[in-house]
Amino acid sequence: MSLASIRKARSAIAMGACIGSAVLGIAALALILGALLWNGFSSLNLDVFAKMTPPPGASGGLLNAIVGSLIMTIMGVAIGAPLGLLAGTYMAEYGRYSKLTTLVRFINDILLSAPSIVIGLFVYEITVLQMGHFSAYAGALALALLVVPVVVRTTEDMLNLVPGGLREAAIAMGLPRSLIIRHIAYKAARAGLITGLLLAVARVSGETAPLLFTALNNQFFSTNLNAPMASLPVVIFQFAMSPYKDWQSLAWAGALLITTAVLVLSIGARILGAQKTFK
Amino acid sequence: MSDSTASLVGDARTRALKRFNLGDRAFHLITKSAAVAVLLLLGGVIASLIHGSAPALSEFGFGFLTSEAWNPVTEKFGAAPAIYGTLLTSFIALLIAAPVGFGIAVFLTEICPFPLRRPIGIAIELLAGIPSIIYGIWGMFVLAPVLQATLQPWLIAGFADIPILNDLFAGPPYGIGIFTASIILSIMILPLIASISRDVFATVPTVLKEAAFGVGCTRWEVVRRIVMPYTGAGLVGGVMLALGRALGETMAVTFVIGNAHKIHASILGPGTTISATIANEFTEADGVLYTSSLIALGLVLFVITFIVLAASRLMLARLKRQEGR
Numbered sequence: 001m002s003l004a005s006i007r008k009a010r011s012a013i014a015m016g017a018c019i020g021s022a023v024l025g026i027a028a029l030a031l032i033l034g035a036l037l038w039n040g041f042s043s044l045n046l047d048v049f050a051k052m053t054p055p056p057g058a059s060g061g062l063l064n065a066i067v068g069s070l071i072m073t074i075m076g077v078a079i080g081a082p083l084g085l086l087a088g089t090y091m092a093e094y095g096r097y098s099k100l101t102t103l104v105r106f107i108n109d110i111l112l113s114a115p116s117i118v119i120g121l122f123v124y125e126i127t128v129l130q131m132g133h134f135s136a137y138a139g140a141l142a143l144a145l146l147v148v149p150v151v152v153r154t155t156e157d158m159l160n161l162v163p164g165g166l167r168e169a170a171i172a173m174g175l176p177r178s179l180i181i182r183h184i185a186y187k188a189a190r191a192g193l194i195t196g197l198l199l200a201v202a203r204v205s206g207e208t209a210p211l212l213f214t215a216l217n218n219q220f221f222s223t224n225l226n227a228p229m230a231s232l233p234v235v236i237f238q239f240a241m242s243p244y245k246d247w248q249s250l251a252w253a254g255a256l257l258i259t260t261a262v263l264v265l266s267i268g269a270r271i272l273g274a275q276k277t278f279k
Numbered sequence: 280m281s282d283s284t285a286s287l288v289g290d291a292r293t294r295a296l297k298r299f300n301l302g303d304r305a306f307h308l309i310t311k312s313a314a315v316a317v318l319l320l321l322g323g324v325i326a327s328l329i330h331g332s333a334p335a336l337s338e339f340g341f342g343f344l345t346s347e348a349w350n351p352v353t354e355k356f357g358a359a360p361a362i363y364g365t366l367l368t369s370f371i372a373l374l375i376a377a378p379v380g381f382g383i384a385v386f387l388t389e390i391c392p393f394p395l396r397r398p399i400g401i402a403i404e405l406l407a408g409i410p411s412i413i414y415g416i417w418g419m420f421v422l423a424p425v426l427q428a429t430l431q432p433w434l435i436a437g438f439a440d441i442p443i444l445n446d447l448f449a450g451p452p453y454g455i456g457i458f459t460a461s462i463i464l465s466i467m468i469l470p471l472i473a474s475i476s477r478d479v480f481a482t483v484p485t486v487l488k489e490a491a492f493g494v495g496c497t498r499w500e501v502v503r504r505i506v507m508p509y510t511g512a513g514l515v516g517g518v519m520l521a522l523g524r525a526l527g528e529t530m531a532v533t534f535v536i537g538n539a540h541k542i543h544a545s546i547l548g549p550g551t552t553i554s555a556t557i558a559n560e561f562t563e564a565d566g567v568l569y570t571s572s573l574i575a576l577g578l579v580l581f582v583i584t585f586i587v588l589a590a591s592r593l594m595l596a597r598l599k600r601q602e603g604r
Binding site: 007008010011013014015017018019020021022024025026028029031032035036039083084086087089090091093094095100101103104106107108109110111113114115116117118119121122124125126145148149152176177178179181182202203205206207208209212213216233236237240241248251252255258259262263266267270 | 299300302303305306307309310311313314315316317318320321323324327328330331378379380381382383385386387389390391399401402403405406408409410411412413414415416417419420421466469470473497498499500502503520523524526527528529530533534554557558561562574577580581584585588589592
């Protein structure tokens with residue numbers, strides 16, 4: 001065989017392996033989604049949205065967990081997003097080239113991928129241990145700390161995309177910096193900022209680990225923020241690990257709900273982000 | 280215009296300017312303190328972990344890292360099995376996910392027909408966002424029984440006569456264990472590696488590739504000799520980022536690891552990881568030493584992931600600078 005045909009054969013084999021790995025990867029992910037849809041839809045019914053989490057052996061739903069998840073996610077975003085927005089604003093507007101910004105960006109990138117369970121331990125130390133009991137406040141705070149890095153990152157990126165000419169035009173008209181940021185830059189980057197917010201919600205709505213020992217769980221319906229509160233991921237964890245069939249099928253229903261929510265949020269973020277881009 | 284109205288207008292002007300100035304300074308200060316708060320957040324996490332783990336670390340000293348004991352009754356705790364499990368599962372996961380992820384990235388940048396590139400790329404990015412608990416529940420109910428019935432007995436029988444490997448794949452097939460956890464982890468980090476590698480591959484100037492094709496390189500030679508060397512730092516950075524995720528991953532692993540504080544030679548046996556131990560035992564831990572030992576585990580995990588993630592960010596930043604030049 002000539003050298004050329006050996007090289008061609010080697011290339012064909014390597015490219016075949018690449019196609020194979022793409023098929024393998026997509027197949028694995030399709031299998032997961034398939035199992036999720038199959039098991040999720042077969043356990044999904046109206047009771048899931050209307051009834052409380054049941055004791056073993058009884059029928060019930062996930063209402064308290066769904067409400068708990070919504071409350072803690074909204075609170076977490078309400079606390080974390082403004083902080084992230086302001087920090088990102090500083091990095092893109094006031095201190096774009098400062099050393100502080102470089103340092104914050106580096107630390108923020110690490111926090112972005114840091115193990116969420118460690119954030120849970122941190123919040124446990126500063127809230128649960130001080131207050132003496134688990135509470136929805138602690139859970140919301142843990143989620144807020146996970147929201148911050150996501151929002152910081154997207155805010156900085158989006159504000160950096162706002163054309164400098166817009167700011168210069170406003171400066172020429174005599175507007176002060178803070179007004180330029182709030183009325184020009186934020187407005188120009190609005191779609192991007194909302195995208196970041198949606199991504200942050202998607203990120204925390206599936207988080208389980210930091211809630212395990214902050215908000216704990218609650219078998220009953222509760223809107224008391226100073227008491228333990230149920231959340232979908234924690235209930236899924238508890239029910240899936242249990243030996244009871246009813247609980248396991250509720251876990252699948254919950255898993256389907258969370259995945260749907262996360263996918264809808266990220267697709268929404270994507271559509272919004274594609275609408276308005278500055279280049 | 281009389282002098283008095285002129286000075287009145289001047290006064291209003293000065294006052295407005297003053298107000299602008301004040302508001303500007305306040306906003307500057309507020310945003311700056313928010314940026315500093317991000318730094319304080321990291322500092323607070325580290326300080327609280329050190330504070331919380333102090334009782335355990337002063338009781339066991341450095342022996343905590345090497346001891347295999349984990350006995351809540353006699354209050355003897357050691358991190359070795361958890362650290363071993365964390366490192367081993369992540370290592371095996373990378374061994375599987377890195378080549379497959381690179382393969383997907385090459386497929387997306389070199390082979391895939393253009394109309395399909397965007398949809399497949401978006402699908403992969405969306406899958407990277409699926410919560411880890413979903414992977415965990417799938418691993419426990421679907422993957423573990425399948426592995427127990429098929430792959431694991433086959434591995435045990437197949438390597439039974441080969442030294443070293445027969446220790447690595449020793450029986451019985453539990454279904455859950457280090458091996459299953461590694462596979463789940465590899466599927467989880469696959470979209471991450473694939474999408475970062477694809478982005479990194481896209482930074483290679485087309486001229487370089489065309490030149491290589493021009494002198495008669497095959498497609499594989501272009502990938503191997505041009506694309507990969509050009510993007511080396513970025514690829515390593517992406518893999519390390521995925522490693523950082525895998526090390527700290529909690530829920531996907533907790534479902535299928537088996538939670539056994541033992542170091543087995545066989546990777547088919549049950550084990551534990553740092554995050555799985557914390558997730559499983561923290562709320563049930565009673566006694567200062569038990570809780571403190573779990574927080575000390577968290578500190579170890581944080582230190583390991585911090586180093587890995589910092590290295591990964593530095594490498595990715597280097598590629599960005601190179602690109603900007």
